Amino acid sequence: MAYEMNFTPVLARTPELISGTIDTLILSSQSIGIGLTIGLAAALLRVDGPKWGAVVSATYVEAFRNTPLLVQLFLLFFGLPYMGIRLTANEAAIFAISLNLGAYSAEIFRAGLLAIPKTQIEAGLALGLSRLQVMRYVVIIPALRIIYPSLTGQLTLTLLGTSIASAISATELTLAGAKIESQTFRSLETFLVLAAIYITMTFVFRFLYWLVGLWLFRRRVPKTGSAAATLTLPREVES
Amino acid sequence: MPALRIENLKKSYGNVPVLKGINLAVENGDVVAVIGRSGSGKSTMLRCINGLEPFQEGTIEVVGHKLDQSRANLRELRKEVGMVFQSYNLFPHLSVAENITLAPRVVKGLPRDEGSALVREVLSRVGLAEKADAYPDELSGGQQQRVAIARSLAMKPKVMLFDEVTSALDPELTGEVLKTIAQLAEAGMTMVLVTHEMGFARRVATRTVFMHQGTVWEEGKSEEIFTHPKTPELKNFIAPDLK
Amino acid sequence: MIQSFGWQSVQFLFHGLVWTVGLSLCTFVGGGIFGLLFAIARSLGPNWLRALVAGYIQLVQATPLLIVVFLSYYGLSFLGFYFPPLAAAAISLTIYATAFLADIWRGCIEAIPRTQWEAADALALSPFQRLRYVILPQAFQISLGPTVGFMVQIVKNTSVTALIGFVELTRAGQLLNNMTFQPFHVFLTVAAMYFVVCYPLSWWSEKLKERKHAGTAH
Numbered sequence A: 001m002a003y004e005m006n007f008t009p010v011l012a013r014t015p016e017l018i019s020g021t022i023d024t025l026i027l028s029s030q031s032i033g034i035g036l037t038i039g040l041a042a043a044l045l046r047v048d049g050p051k052w053g054a055v056v057s058a059t060y061v062e063a064f065r066n067t068p069l070l071v072q073l074f075l076l077f078f079g080l081p082y083m084g085i086r087l088t089a090n091e092a093a094i095f096a097i098s099l100n101l102g103a104y105s106a107e108i109f110r111a112g113l114l115a116i117p118k119t120q121i122e123a124g125l126a127l128g129l130s131r132l133q134v135m136r137y138v139v140i141i142p143a144l145r146i147i148y149p150s151l152t153g154q155l156t157l158t159l160l161g162t163s164i165a166s167a168i169s170a171t172e173l174t175l176a177g178a179k180i181e182s183q184t185f186r187s188l189e190t191f192l193v194l195a196a197i198y199i200t201m202t203f204v205f206r207f208l209y210w211l212v213g214l215w216l217f218r219r220r221v222p223k224t225g226s227a228a229a230t231l232t233l234p235r236e237v238e239s
Numbered sequence B: 001m002p003a004l005r006i007e008n009l010k011k012s013y014g015n016v017p018v019l020k021g022i023n024l025a026v027e028n029g030d031v032v033a034v035i036g037r038s039g040s041g042k043s044t045m046l047r048c049i050n051g052l053e054p055f056q057e058g059t060i061e062v063v064g065h066k067l068d069q070s071r072a073n074l075r076e077l078r079k080e081v082g083m084v085f086q087s088y089n090l091f092p093h094l095s096v097a098e099n100i101t102l103a104p105r106v107v108k109g110l111p112r113d114e115g116s117a118l119v120r121e122v123l124s125r126v127g128l129a130e131k132a133d134a135y136p137d138e139l140s141g142g143q144q145q146r147v148a149i150a151r152s153l154a155m156k157p158k159v160m161l162f163d164e165v166t167s168a169l170d171p172e173l174t175g176e177v178l179k180t181i182a183q184l185a186e187a188g189m190t191m192v193l194v195t196h197e198m199g200f201a202r203r204v205a206t207r208t209v210f211m212h213q214g215t216v217w218e219e220g221k222s223e224e225i226f227t228h229p230k231t232p233e234l235k236n237f238i239a240p241d242l243k
Numbered sequence C: 001m002i003q004s005f006g007w008q009s010v011q012f013l014f015h016g017l018v019w020t021v022g023l024s025l026c027t028f029v030g031g032g033i034f035g036l037l038f039a040i041a042r043s044l045g046p047n048w049l050r051a052l053v054a055g056y057i058q059l060v061q062a063t064p065l066l067i068v069v070f071l072s073y074y075g076l077s078f079l080g081f082y083f084p085p086l087a088a089a090a091i092s093l094t095i096y097a098t099a100f101l102a103d104i105w106r107g108c109i110e111a112i113p114r115t116q117w118e119a120a121d122a123l124a125l126s127p128f129q130r131l132r133y134v135i136l137p138q139a140f141q142i143s144l145g146p147t148v149g150f151m152v153q154i155v156k157n158t159s160v161t162a163l164i165g166f167v168e169l170t171r172a173g174q175l176l177n178n179m180t181f182q183p184f185h186v187f188l189t190v191a192a193m194y195f196v197v198c199y200p201l202s203w204w205s206e207k208l209k210e211r212k213h214a215g216t217a218h
Helices: A016-049 A051-065 A071-082 A089-115 A119-124 A131-168 A173-184 A187-216 A227-231 A233-238 B040-048 B074-080 B096-108 B112-125 B141-153 B171-186 B197-205 B222-227 B232-242 C007-044 C049-062 C063-076 C085-110 C114-122 C127-164 C170-178 C181-215
Strands: B002-014 B016-026 B031-035 B057-062 B065-067 B079-082 B159-163 B192-195 B207-212 B215-221
Touching: A016 A051, A016 A173, A016 A187, A051 A089, A051 B016, A051 C181, A071 A089, A071 B002, A071 B057, A071 B074, A071 C127, A071 C170, A071 C181, A089 A119, A089 A131, A119 A131, A119 B031, A119 B079, A131 A173, A131 A187, A131 B096, A131 C063, A131 C085, A131 C127, A173 A187, A173 C063, A187 B065, A187 C063, A187 C181, B002 B040, B016 B040, B016 B215, B031 B040, B031 B197, B040 B057, B040 B192, B057 B074, B057 C181, B074 B079, B074 B096, B079 B141, B096 B141, B112 B141, B112 B171, B171 B192, B171 B197, B197 B222, B207 B232, B215 B222, B215 B232, B215 C114, B222 C063, C007 C049, C007 C170, C007 C181, C049 C085, C063 C085, C063 C127, C085 C127, C127 C170, C170 C181
Parallel strands: B031 B192, B031 B207, B079 B159, B159 B192
Antiparallel strands: B002 B016, B002 B057, B057 B065, B207 B215
């Protein structure tokens, strides 16, 4: 029995798909904003903070990296009311996704901070800069450059991870799709369309990250005679 | 009042004492060379002077700012003390001009439009006026070290510290850096240099301090120290250079 | 019928945990086999094959796992196959893990310096022997840390199959919650069970990565 694909009923719901996409973008950007802030704070606390701070930070990071996002969502959405904190589905989703991204990005930021030679920090301090100024002017840009690929990769995973928020009925694209699927019975078509939208979003964001990277690290390339350029020569001769 | 006064400075790593009560006074305009074997504590002492190393006992005073174990006054003191490192430590993501103006801007609130005059002034003192827009990785080691000196000068320090600043350089690049330091000495800058360049210490330094086993073992006028060493340890140390 | 959270509940959840571990192992074996083939094809195959595999990796890595799971479960059953939740879960997780493992291992294969290939060539090894005796053993060493790290992701990702009704640990938690109405206890216990499985793997992965760094320092 051959199955005939029919996208018409799904595409007829384009307005819902668009608003779902916008909801996903909003949920993602809110979570990314909060999550990266948490991550940076946790990394600084771990690297540069007092001993208790390092313990708190490490415990948070390990707890959230070693349990599924879906369970974190359930715990915050269904479990927190037990402690008298009641969140809407969207609030719980932002909260859980932010904490999840915070834990992952904390490890990424920490790797970046540790990759900056101690001598750079000493040079900044010796010039009279405060610790905060050393972070801001001396450490952040070179560290960001080192971690940029893994950080943007993590942001992509966060964008795609928001689809899980549909499990607690937070408004976003996958929930919109699930509703369309249940009303049209066009499951395969619906989820193919959703996949196409997510794939498009991912590629657009990768392109944006690349542009932002160009701007952030807009230093020109060293002119000539760098060691790296000469080292790669023999390879090219061979191929 | 001396520009720099160190009193009874003691520091240890765990149970291992590295500085066992250092006393040293540096007058305005003095150029003090600190020599000694590696492990004698000379670099550690230098790093204590601007607070990069905490210490357990004693005080360090630079033009009225007193530093002790409490580390209060640390930043006030650092504004008066410039430091140049063995590995230059220029900031790779900033141009030469940005390296130079960073601290004056964010620490002293230098207005943006006065930056380029400052850059020109300090770069000309190290003979690199044309390199303001270059990035560190476009410069030779010697040029990078001279930019590091210029960066330090831009804070108008009362005292400058040099931590083995030519040790990482090829011999042919050492000369240009030493020449720059000699010119600063002539201009009257108060300086403390940890160095392995004995000839340079003897020629440029007004006084030389020989450190041994965490103490100031012998000190005096440079000429005196190199021609008439009193202790056998110092005699041994400088013997190869006298041949 | 369980009415409140107690010892019986923990036993109930433990059954779910067994399925979670089982599904993780299936995924790791399936993803491992295809991932290795894809990694080799991606880094050493003819150009058209490289492009094909690269496209697969790109597309899967740009699709939410939940959508992959839904496509396998709802979508493919319309094509005339019926997939029970277990099969749909295993297939979709394998599709997903294949893309990520292939990408990780490709990086490891390409990290082996060119000089090693040349040395093997100079010793007159055949292309297969080069891979078998020179390249893959070294790539394997490098890959250990990231691979164990990805196993943590696999274990956590199995939770998504709860949303198509496969009764693993998270689904067991949902069912238990419907019986006891004690979500805080239930999901905290569920989280703790995941942690007990994942944390040792994370720790092991870090150790392996550290050892690798210590090894390259020489």
